[in-house]
Amino acid sequence: MSLALQTFSSVKDANAALQAAGTRYLGGGTLVVRAANEGDVSVSRLVRVTDPGLSQIAVSGGKIRLGASVTMAAIARHPELAALAPAARAVGGPAIRNMATVGGNLFAPAPYGDFAVALLALDATVVTEDGELPIETFLAGRDTSRAVVTAVSLSMPKTESFRFLKISRVKPKGISVLSIAALMQRTADGTVTSARIALGCMADRPMRAKAAERALLGCKLTPEEIAPALAAAGEGISPITDPIASAWYRAEVLPVHLGRLLLA
Amino acid sequence: MAKVPVQFTLNGSEKAEFIESGTTLLHALRDKIGDMSPKGACHQGTCGACSVIIDGELRLSCLTLAETCNGAAIRTTAGLAEGGVLHPLQRAFLDAFATQCGFCTPGMIMAAKVLLDRTPNPSREAVVEALSGNICRCTGYEPIIQAVLTAARANSQNAA
Numbered sequence: 417m418s419l420a421l422q423t424f425s426s427v428k429d430a431n432a433a434l435q436a437a438g439t440r441y442l443g444g445g446t447l448v449v450r451a452a453n454e455g456d457v458s459v460s461r462l463v464r465v466t467d468p469g470l471s472q473i474a475v476s477g478g479k480i481r482l483g484a485s486v487t488m489a490a491i492a493r494h495p496e497l498a499a500l501a502p503a504a505r506a507v508g509g510p511a512i513r514n515m516a517t518v519g520g521n522l523f524a525p526a527p528y529g530d531f532a533v534a535l536l537a538l539d540a541t542v543v544t545e546d547g548e549l550p551i552e553t554f555l556a557g558r559d560t561s562r563a564v565v566t567a568v569s570l571s572m573p574k575t576e577s578f579r580f581l582k583i584s585r586v587k588p589k590g591i592s593v594l595s596i597a598a599l600m601q602r603t604a605d606g607t608v609t610s611a612r613i614a615l616g617c618m619a620d621r622p623m624r625a626k627a628a629e630r631a632l633l634g635c636k637l638t639p640e641e642i643a644p645a646l647a648a649a650g651e652g653i654s655p656i657t658d659p660i661a662s663a664w665y666r667a668e669v670l671p672v673h674l675g676r677l678l679l680a
Numbered sequence: 681m682a683k684v685p686v687q688f689t690l691n692g693s694e695k696a697e698f699i700e701s702g703t704t705l706l707h708a709l710r711d712k713i714g715d716m717s718p719k720g721a722c723h724q725g726t727c728g729a730c731s732v733i734i735d736g737e738l739r740l741s742c743l744t745l746a747e748t749c750n751g752a753a754i755r756t757t758a759g760l761a762e763g764g765v766l767h768p769l770q771r772a773f774l775d776a777f778a779t780q781c782g783f784c785t786p787g788m789i790m791a792a793k794v795l796l797d798r799t800p801n802p803s804r805e806a807v808v809e810a811l812s813g814n815i816c817r818c819t820g821y822e823p824i825i826q827a828v829l830t831a832a833r834a835n836s837q838n839a840a
């Protein structure tokens with residue numbers, strides 16, 4: 417194997433090293449080391465940062481900051497992150513969750529990226545040394561991004577306003593047929609006043625269901641009133657085809673599962 | 681390529697090796713150190729046969745670079761028996777016929793061990809969840825689940 421690892425104590429030095437061709441950042445390694453094991457020779461050098469700040473979780477004043485090296489297991493067991501736990505637990509099996517990082521999930525191609533779907537619905541901010549980007553902008557440009565992601569930050573969702581659903585064929589652990597996250601504000605009588613819905617496996621990376629979001633405004637979450645949102649859910653999607661499901665199947669079942677999530 | 685030093689404890693004893701940078705822990709354990717208990721099957725994180733315990737957490741040694749384990753405490757199934765006496769999990773796997781070809785067994789036992797270390801008396805659902813990253817092509821899983829539950833009962837009887 418011709419893979420070499422460089423370890424840095426600071427993000428700044430790692431960023432400089434990442435400019436070299438064939439160099440990639442090493443998070444938990446569940447995707448990059450796997451690619452190397454499979455014979456992917458496009459990566460010859462891995463770079464990692466040992467700064468303990470990257471593994472920190474901070475919750476205060478209604479804000480959450482997750483260091484990029486925080487693992488899915490750390491989120492799932494954190495007493496103050498119950499709202500994010502279902503999305504973190506949706507990733508892989510126990511060993512994968514002990515390794516898979518927040519930073520890596522932001523780069524994971526579909527059918528992976530379940531946690532990033534949740535972060536997209538929650539309108540998280542992605543932090544690098546160059547500054548901060550809304551997650552939607554970050555995801556759109558991630559293929560050419562060369563900087564170490566240091567953290568994501570987001571507002572703590574109210575438990576009743578945030579919902580997450582992952583559909584897989586193998587229980588309790590399986591790869592996504594699709595995943596959906598929805599953040600909705602509702603008035604006392606249940607009328608939706610704002611909605612952000614993110615979808616996984618409906619493109620090569622997490623995307624928003626903007627037409628469905630618009631169609632939900634002013635609705636109550638009843639089968640009749642959400643029907644237009646379900647009909648609009650497929651607008652702009654181009655689902656992936658893989659051994660788990662075809663693009664056709666994923667598109668067919670999306671409104672069914674979105675309906676279940678909204679009516680739950 | 682220049683070799684790099686790695687140092688960790690394996691089942692309580694100090695190990696120091698020079699390895700090629702980028703070597704997986706699985707490769708280092710089996711081919712450098714000679715601990716054949718972690719098995720390499722898929723090398724993709726899918727089967728769990730290479731599972732080991734690093735600093736108390738279950739990890740896949742096929743996706744872990746050995747260099748990242750400097751200073752760590754690594755445990756493998758090879759270190760479970762004490763003085764020729766099998767660990768209760770090993771005993772239970774034998775008694776329940778939970779091992780057939782045996783290829784998945786060390787990984788299954790590692791996954792079960794981290795569960796029982798934290799949850800001495802797990803529910804059946806907790807056992808299924810704990811083993812969900814490990815594939816077995818032989819047993820149909822039921823004997824494995826039973827073996828873990830039996831080992832848990834044996835543990836709690838010893839403690840009582």
Ligand SMILES: Cc1cc2nc3c(=O)[nH]c(=O)nc-3n(C[C@H](O)[C@H](O)[C@H](O)COP(=O)(O)OP(=O)(O)OC[C@H]3O[C@@H](n4cnc5c(N)ncnc54)[C@H](O)[C@@H]3O)c2cc1C
Binds near residue numbers: 444507512515524724
């Ligand atoms: C068996 C198996 C099952 C899986 N199941 C799921 C699943 O159910 N759901 C799911 O979402 N994913 C799943 N995955 C995919 C993967 O484990 C997760 O997406 C994980 O979060 C990736 O994180 P990582 O730290 O391991 O990434 P790595 O492999 O370390 O990195 C992945 C990519 O991101 C880049 N990167 C990582 N961190 C940073 C950073 N801080 N800054 C800049 N670039 C960075 C790397 O350079 C690389 O290109 C699975 C993987 C395996 C092997």
Ligand code: FES
Binds near residue numbers: 722724726727
């Ligand atoms: S060999 Fe590591 S998970 Fe299969």
Ligand code: FES
Binds near residue numbers: 780785815816817818
């Ligand atoms: S005993 Fe053969 S794979 Fe499990």
